[in-house]
Amino acid sequence: MRTTRYLAVLVLMFALTLLVAGCGGGGQDTAAEGPIKIGFFAPLTGPAAADGDSVFKAAQLAVAKINEQGGINGRQVELVHYDDGLDTKQAVSIAQKLTTKDNVVAVVSGSYSGTTRAAAPIYQEAGIPMISAYAVHPDITRAGDYIFRQSFVGLVQGKAAGKVAVEMLDARRISILHIDNDFGRTLATSFQEKAEELGAEIVSVDSFAFGEKEFTPVLAKIKQLNPDLLYMPAYAGEGAQIVRQAKDLNLDIQILGTEGIDSTLQFLGVAKEAAEGVIITTNLNRDSEREIVQDFIAEYEEQYGHKPDMVAASTYDAFMVLFHVIEQKGADPEAIRQGLAELKNFEAVTGVITGYNELGEVQKPVQVQIVRDGEFHYFGEITDPDIITPPNE
Amino acid sequence: MILQQLINGIVIGSVYALIAMGATLVYGILKVLDIANAGAYAIGAYAGLFLYQATGSLPVAFLGAVLFTGLFGVLVQRVLYVPLLDKPPLVPLICSIGLFIFIQDLIRLLAGPHIRAFEAQLPFRGIELPYLSVNAIWIAIMATTAVLLVFLWYMLNRTKLGLAWKSTAQDLEIAKAMGVNVDRVVAFNFLLGYGFAAAAGIMIGMLYNSVFPTMGDMPAYKMLAIIVLGGLGNPLGTVVAGLLIGVVETLVAGYVGFFLPRDAIAFVVLIVILLVRPQGLLGQRT
Numbered sequence: 001m002r003t004t005r006y007l008a009v010l011v012l013m014f015a016l017t018l019l020v021a022g023c024g025g026g027g028q029d030t031a032a033e034g035p036i037k038i039g040f041f042a043p044l045t046g047p048a049a050a051d052g053d054s055v056f057k058a059a060q061l062a063v064a065k066i067n068e069q070g071g072i073n074g075r076q077v078e079l080v081h082y083d084d085g086l087d088t089k090q091a092v093s094i095a096q097k098l099t100t101k102d103n104v105v106a107v108v109s110g111s112y113s114g115t116t117r118a119a120a121p122i123y124q125e126a127g128i129p130m131i132s133a134y135a136v137h138p139d140i141t142r143a144g145d146y147i148f149r150q151s152f153v154g155l156v157q158g159k160a161a162g163k164v165a166v167e168m169l170d171a172r173r174i175s176i177l178h179i180d181n182d183f184g185r186t187l188a189t190s191f192q193e194k195a196e197e198l199g200a201e202i203v204s205v206d207s208f209a210f211g212e213k214e215f216t217p218v219l220a221k222i223k224q225l226n227p228d229l230l231y232m233p234a235y236a237g238e239g240a241q242i243v244r245q246a247k248d249l250n251l252d253i254q255i256l257g258t259e260g261i262d263s264t265l266q267f268l269g270v271a272k273e274a275a276e277g278v279i280i281t282t283n284l285n286r287d288s289e290r291e292i293v294q295d296f297i298a299e300y301e302e303q304y305g306h307k308p309d310m311v312a313a314s315t316y317d318a319f320m321v322l323f324h325v326i327e328q329k330g331a332d333p334e335a336i337r338q339g340l341a342e343l344k345n346f347e348a349v350t351g352v353i354t355g356y357n358e359l360g361e362v363q364k365p366v367q368v369q370i371v372r373d374g375e376f377h378y379f380g381e382i383t384d385p386d387i388i389t390p391p392n393e
Numbered sequence: 394m395i396l397q398q399l400i401n402g403i404v405i406g407s408v409y410a411l412i413a414m415g416a417t418l419v420y421g422i423l424k425v426l427d428i429a430n431a432g433a434y435a436i437g438a439y440a441g442l443f444l445y446q447a448t449g450s451l452p453v454a455f456l457g458a459v460l461f462t463g464l465f466g467v468l469v470q471r472v473l474y475v476p477l478l479d480k481p482p483l484v485p486l487i488c489s490i491g492l493f494i495f496i497q498d499l500i501r502l503l504a505g506p507h508i509r510a511f512e513a514q515l516p517f518r519g520i521e522l523p524y525l526s527v528n529a530i531w532i533a534i535m536a537t538t539a540v541l542l543v544f545l546w547y548m549l550n551r552t553k554l555g556l557a558w559k560s561t562a563q564d565l566e567i568a569k570a571m572g573v574n575v576d577r578v579v580a581f582n583f584l585l586g587y588g589f590a591a592a593a594g595i596m597i598g599m600l601y602n603s604v605f606p607t608m609g610d611m612p613a614y615k616m617l618a619i620i621v622l623g624g625l626g627n628p629l630g631t632v633v634a635g636l637l638i639g640v641v642e643t644l645v646a647g648y649v650g651f652f653l654p655r656d657a658i659a660f661v662v663l664i665v666i667l668l669v670r671p672q673g674l675l676g677q678r679t
Binding site for chain 1 (some may be wrong): 401528
């Protein structure tokens with residue numbers, strides 16, 4: 001009796017699986033016609049949900065814009081999006097879904113380094129080009145020739161910050177306080193190398209865990225060392241606490257941040273006056289007079305009611321690059337890969353993209369921005385080829 | 394510098410004590426590990442923020458949010474915990490984890506994933522000395538925690554309700570047989586427990602000027618370390634354990650560096666102390 005029941009349940013479940021699989025397979029042969037499908041994953045829930053929200057808005061804006069203009073060569077674009085919850089396991093199963101079931105021709109990662117890095121080999125294996133919008137870890141593009149990066153690899157940004165600290169801000173004694181993950185470690189190491197090469201002394205290096213909120217102890221320690229600059233590769237949540245608590249402790253030194261705190265709501269909105277004078281390296285120059293930048297900022301603000309941040313701009317650019325390449329080469333994954341590899345001097349929101357190198361790393365200038373009156377403004381730009389040329393291996 | 398670090402540790406420790414107090418009270422009576430108490434912490438912070446924005450009065454926002462969250466706690470025990478009481482302890486535990494995740498995502502859907510600033514104007518100023526700065530919010534946190542804890546001590550030790558609480562904690566069935574209105578004690582217990590969590594949430598929101606949906610993640614596991622360290626269900630032990638962990642974390646972070654994530658330190662302290670005193674700091678050997 002019992003066995004029969006189990007058997008019946010098993011058969012039912014099996015039938016259901018077939019049914020579900022059958023439904024999914026229905027779209028197979030529509031790939032040549034119908035909309036062009038572009039995959040997208042981002043942390044819409046979990047601890048990075050705020051960045052996920054920003055990039056998802058940017059992705060929707062990019063797709064809406066191209067469809068309004070009549071699509072690409074007469075075909076509409078469809079965004080196939082998933083939430084990875086900042087979970088590497090989830091990112092991997094999304095990659096499997098996008099490459100085997102959804103028939104996307106290309107993918108944009110709107111997620112962090114950990115998740116993007118785990119997913120990259122799957123896209124490479126499947127021969128689907130992926131552009132990482134803002135994840136910085138060097139291993140991402142090492143997955144292969146189908147993987148491209150839309151923001152600077154950590155090494156470039158760290159080196160640029162080293163130059164900003166020593167040459168533009170004249171710092172001699174520097175403390176580093178970085179987040180203890182791929183992002184923070186990559187930036188801290190390359191910054192330290194460059195700063196020491198230029199003659200500065202690193203007086204302390206401290207790290208903290210993602211989500212840390214209490215920095216008074218370590219800042220009190222840094223205060224005693226009396227450095228003239230604090231380099232802070234952190235995300236907006238932690239970065240805002242560091243600048244607030246530094247102010248509370250009267251730690252009156254120049255703070256140099258990264259694109260990790262390039263966020264209007266999350267960083268400027270929380271840190272308020274304590275953020276005044278903070279300088280960051282990023283890829284979005286809000287004061288740029290180029291039309292595409294001002295249009296993007298205006299459209300984003302009109303649509304969503306707040307100013308875009310670095311992650312939104314980078315994601316928007318990843319889509320713009322893809323649209324451009326698809327228009328030139330057609331909606332075929334191999335053609336898209338080739339188009340990306342050959343791209344030259346593309347006018348994007350985050351600067352003019354000179355091109356992607358063999359590894360798939362972008363080359364463009366590093367922007368230096370300063371917080372004045374509660375907004376990011378132009379402070380400088382790093383264009384030295386020896387700094388902004390990404391590594392080839 | 395040592396004074397600065399100590400004060401900082403006490404501030405953090407006071408908040409830990411409040412966070413863990415809610416779970417301690419619930420455990421004391423129902424023997425349920427209430428993870429959802431960390432959800433009440435986030436609810437309290439959001440309720441406080443919205444009430445403050447609506448009324449502009451900090452006391453109204455604080456009391457309103459504490460009361461609102463406390464009533465939510467009463468609802469939770471009526472609808473969820475009481476019906477599950479005769480099930481094995483794992484069932485209410487899983488239920489509370491589910492409720493915690495539900496609360497976090499509900500907040501994200503209702504209020505959005507972004508960090509919201511909680512800028513409160515306090516009517517007094519902090520202390521600024523060359524080598525010591527104590528800002529106004531720290532003073533407010535230490536004072537509020539002290540008032541709440543004295544209030545709790547008074548309730549438990551000097552009132553009839555406190556006597557009923559203690560007898561219910563010792564043995565729910567016998568207390569019932571002796572004529573204690575156990576339902577009321579349990580409801581009151583949740584009112585207090587969730588109210589305390591809300592108070593902690595509001596204060597942390599103000600301290601870091603940020604309120605966000607996943608803010609309950611840290612208390613969700615740290616309160617476990619604190620209530621176990623304090624001797625499971627012992628309110629006084631929880632206060633001592635909260636302060637101890639706050640101070641140790643701060644001193645380690647200040648003098649040794651973040652060689653471990655701050656949150657790991659709490660568990661290292663827990664392991665070391667349990668090796669010496671398996672019943673917790675103030676727990677009784679049974």
